[in-house]
Amino acid sequence: MGAVIVLYSCSGNSGQAKELFAVNKQPVPSGQTYDFEAFYTLKGQIAMQMKAESMEDYTDRDFPRQIFPDGLFMEVINNQTREKTLIEADKAVVYKKTGLVELIGNVSITGSDGSRLKTPQLYWDRIHEHIFTDQAIEFRRKDEFIQGTGFDSNMSFTTARVNNVTGIIRIKTKK
Numbered sequence: 719m720g721a722v723i724v725l726y727s728c729s730g731n732s733g734q735a736k737e738l739f740a741v742n743k744q745p746v747p748s749g750q751t752y753d754f755e756a757f758y759t760l761k762g763q764i765a766m767q768m769k770a771e772s773m774e775d776y777t778d779r780d781f782p783r784q785i786f787p788d789g790l791f792m793e794v795i796n797n798q799t800r801e802k803t804l805i806e807a808d809k810a811v812v813y814k815k816t817g818l819v820e821l822i823g824n825v826s827i828t829g830s831d832g833s834r835l836k837t838p839q840l841y842w843d844r845i846h847e848h849i850f851t852d853q854a855i856e857f858r859r860k861d862e863f864i865q866g867t868g869f870d871s872n873m874s875f876t877t878a879r880v881n882n883v884t885g886i887i888r889i890k891t892k893k
Contacts, residue, residue, distance in 0.1 A: 747774035747785075754786070760797050767793045770810075782814040790821070794873060801830035803873050805842070817845040833859040833875050840869075847873045855880060 754773040758766040771788040790810035794803045808823030819842040827835045827849065837855040842848070850870045857864045857880055868881030 745776065745779070747776055748778045749775040751775070763795070763797060765795055765797055767795075777814055784812045784814070786810040786812075796830075796874065799830075801874065803830065804828040807840075818843055829873075829875050831859075831875075833857070833878075835869065835871075835875070837869065842873075849873065 751773045752771065754768070754770040756768045757764050758768075769791045770786040772786070774785045774787060776783050776785065787809055789808050790806070792805040794805065795801070796803075805821065805825075805827050807821035807825045810822065811820040812818075813820070821840045821842065823838060825835075825837050825840045827840070835849075835855060835857050837851050837853050839853045840849055840851045843850075848871070852868050854867050855865065855869045857866075857869065857878065859875065859878075864880050864883055866880040866883040869879070870881075871878040
């Protein structure tokens with residue numbers, strides 16, 4: 719029988735250890751998941767489903783977050799109406815302390831009524847069910863096609879506000 723003895727040595731300089739475990743000066747996640755799928759419930763009913771090719775977990779850091787580097791697909795279900803909102807992006811970051819989700823690259827949100835928002839970057843405040851961006855947007859709803867820079871709305875698009883508007887907009891007039 720052979721024996722293996724492994725000796726470890728630690729010094730007070732944790733910077734060297736962090737440098738050893740960093741790749742290209744990027745932090746190493748505390749965990750990685752592939753073929754990620756999660757369901758979130760509210761009052762016993764599914765409120766959200768998330769799917770991603772991969773997820774990197776940095777929740778053990780001073781600024782805890784989860785990164786979905788290869789894209790994210792979410793189906794958000796309204797607890798009262800059971801209407802579904804579909805959200806897709808090339809990349810996403812979920813910030814644990816603030817409840818914000820940053821969606822990056824080819825962001826698309828489709829409401830249950832068929833309305834659709836497209837933008838390169840969007841923030842979703844999960845706590846207040848609020849979405850916003852200061853980026854260029856395209857917003858389609860029924861007979862409307864609105865382009866602009868900046869967007870602010872609730873998740874069902876009933877309070878949608880587009881800044882710096884161009885495009886085709888229907889305006890209701892009183893008779």
